[in-house]
Amino acid sequence: MKPFKAACLQLNSGTEMMRNCEIAATLAVEARAAGADLILMPENLALMEWGRSALVLNAATEEDHPALAFFRDLAREIGAWLHLGSLHILLDGGMIANRSFVIDPLGGIRARYDKIHMFDVDLGLGEVYRESATFAPGDRAVAADLPWGRLGLSICYDLRFPQLYRGLAQAGCDFLAVPAAFTRTTGKAHWHVLLRARAIETGCYVFAPAQCGEHINNRQTYGHALIVSPWGEILADALEQPGWVIAEIDPRRVGEARKKIPCLDHDRPFAPLRT
Numbered sequence: 001m002k003p004f005k006a007a008c009l010q011l012n013s014g015t016e017m018m019r020n021c022e023i024a025a026t027l028a029v030e031a032r033a034a035g036a037d038l039i040l041m042p043e044n045l046a047l048m049e050w051g052r053s054a055l056v057l058n059a060a061t062e063e064d065h066p067a068l069a070f071f072r073d074l075a076r077e078i079g080a081w082l083h084l085g086s087l088h089i090l091l092d093g094g095m096i097a098n099r100s101f102v103i104d105p106l107g108g109i110r111a112r113y114d115k116i117h118m119f120d121v122d123l124g125l126g127e128v129y130r131e132s133a134t135f136a137p138g139d140r141a142v143a144a145d146l147p148w149g150r151l152g153l154s155i156c157y158d159l160r161f162p163q164l165y166r167g168l169a170q171a172g173c174d175f176l177a178v179p180a181a182f183t184r185t186t187g188k189a190h191w192h193v194l195l196r197a198r199a200i201e202t203g204c205y206v207f208a209p210a211q212c213g214e215h216i217n218n219r220q221t222y223g224h225a226l227i228v229s230p231w232g233e234i235l236a237d238a239l240e241q242p243g244w245v246i247a248e249i250d251p252r253r254v255g256e257a258r259k260k261i262p263c264l265d266h267d268r269p270f271a272p273l274r275t
Helices: 017-033 052-058 066-078 156-160 162-170 184-202 252-260
Strands: 004-011 038-040 081-090 096-103 109-114 120-122 128-130 143-146 149-153 175-177 205-208 210-214 220-222 226-228 234-237 243-249
Touching: 004 017, 004 205, 004 226, 017 038, 017 066, 017 243, 052 081, 066 081, 066 096, 096 149, 109 143, 109 149, 149 162, 156 184, 162 175, 162 184, 175 184, 184 205, 184 220, 184 226, 226 243, 234 243
Parallel strands: 004 038, 004 210, 038 081, 149 175, 175 205
Antiparallel strands: 004 243, 081 096, 096 109, 120 128, 143 149, 205 226, 210 220, 226 234
16 A cells, blocks of 8 residues: 555634634645645534533534535545544434544545544543533444545544554454544643554544644544554654644555554453452
């Protein structure tokens, strides 16, 4: 498989959906002009809202979502593969799916993935998140077949569950997408090390577009959109400001890393620890 260029966007999304979309599109056009074949966007790319009522009010069904239609048009316009980190898709019963989409250069939806793991945490000092109050968790792993290999999908808090990524790699994924709106608190402590670990454990490239800066309700996100090699090297880091990063991706490096350390083939059964 031939090398290609992947770009990860870093956004500071707010509460105006189409303004957020236009900003993301401007960055995507810049990345495409720099040679990006695959452009990945962060979680909540079209909207960073706070509170269940506001999130539900601004969600839409997949058929009627203005941001999805906007980015399908953008993919056709610039002739690139787009990974939409997540949009808020309204479900029956008033819950929302936090859903990723992979869009081909003709605007077709090639894959959709609903975030599996809900971020229900208390980080202290009043920083509390309860995603399960608003979002319905997904229940299946998803991959998209690209011209250069297979892309395994995940979103943000999924990063802390390595079994998902091992399963994706063992199902033939060469690349892993981890779009995020990681909190500044947890990002400082864990973002880089967890992304490098997922790459090393699986022998995959990891693409991690990110939100950054301050959002509604004083929410702080960490930034540092990353591209990581199958050997765990950081190939690009967007640091703390909105923008984009790009790197050349050589799919042959996936096989090289796995040949050196073929741990995906070394699983062994074991008896569970009894409590």
